[in-house]
Amino acid sequence: MQVLRYAAFTADPVGGNPAGVVLDATGVDDVTMQATAAEIGYSETAFLVPLEEQGTGAFAIRYFSPRAEVSFCGHATIATAVAHAERHGVGALRLHTQAGPVTVTTRTSEDGPVVATLVSVAPSSVPIPDLVLAELLAALRWSGGELASTLPPRAAYAGAWHPVIAAASRERLADLDYDFTALADLMAREGWATVDLVHRESPTVYHARNPFPPGGVVEDPATGAAAAAFGGYLRELGLVTPPTSLTVHQGRDMGRPSSITVSVPEEPGSGIAVSGSAVQL
Structure with a gap:
């Protein structure tokens, strides 16, 4: 092998x-x-x-x-x-x-x-119950006042589940210091793959960070599944006008810059396209 x-x-x-x-x-x-x-x-x-x-x-x-x-x-x-x-x-x-x-x-x-x-497979999203959201924010060590009002917390799916939590500022996103054990336990209970922490720079440009404690990894430098789920989330909530193309920057805060292109088609429920290159190590 x-x-x-x-x-x-x-x-x-x-x-x-x-x-x-x-x-x-x-x-x-x-x-x-x-x-x-x-x-x-x-x-x-x-x-x-x-x-x-x-x-x-x-x-x-x-x-x-x-x-x-x-x-x-x-x-x-x-x-x-x-x-x-x-x-x-x-x-x-x-x-x-x-x-x-x-x-x-x-x-x-x-x-x-x-x-x-x-x-991706057909995307979907669901609300996060208030008690679960409070537990998630506590594990992240975030407060409700640090969330972006334009991007509501929601669990999104496009092959795996990811709670979408939007930071009101880029500085809040850059300061990642979460409770690894508490977040891992919560994610295992809820069946979440990673947490998709995002910040909106413009209608077509976003920054993301993805804690991944269930996999034994503090943070993912680029998460295509979460990017696809996020594209579906934006379309379902009417936060973008499809068809459209988005850029998600990830990994910059951990020294491994990544660029993910997300194409959101117009048809409701259709799969989200995620594009990128790769290089052999």
């Missing part, structure tokens, strides 16, 4: 979110996948298994954090698609994830790097 290492949502190895990638995990059992992900230590490692009976480009894919399997991971999907394209050529991959079918297309950009675009 060959394990590749890629940083997603960047063209520079010092940026982006690192992911492990196994392009052929045929015959590899769950215990080995989990042990491999723990040994690599990245927030996720993706394991691809060709589905030859379904034709070229069809794969089952599974994602493991150092601690547990997750239903869907955006940055590892982008990394996997770029790694596959660099070895087998650009095109489309049909991925069977635990969250549902995800299509990823790759192309060679004008300046050289391969760019991958995934289309």
Whole structure:
């Protein structure tokens, strides 16, 4: 089993979110996948298994954090698609994830790097109960007065669940000092993958930070699944006018700058497109 290492949502190895990638995990059992992900230590490692009976480009894919399997991971999907394209050529991959079918297309950009675009499963969002929100803010060590009134707290989904919590200021977002154990316990109870902390710079530009204690990771430098869920959240609440393209900057406050492009189509309930490049480490 060959394990590749890629940083997603960047063209520079010092940026982006690192992911492990196994392009052929045929015959590899769950215990080995989990042990491999723990040994690599990245927030996720993706394991691809060709589905030859379904034709070229069809794969089952599974994602493991150092601690547990997750239903869907955006940055590892982008990394996997770029790694596959660099070895087998650009095109489309049909991925069977635990969250549902995800299509990823790759192309060679004008300046050289391969760019991958995934289309998420149907997004949705739900309110966060007041008591749960209070517990979440306490774990984050945030106060209600530090929240942006224009982006209401809500749990959003596009393959995995992420509470969206918007900071009124960029300074509040930059100051991340949360209770790791309390947040991990809350997220495990609620079934949340990461917490999507965001700040709106403009109608099309956002900054994000994503604590990931359930995976044993303090913070994700780039979270494609959360970006897709956020795009669906904005459309569902009428906070953007689709079709539109958004840029999410993430990882800057932890020294691994990442750039995620989120395309929000007009049709309600349709999947959100997330695009980015990746570079081998």
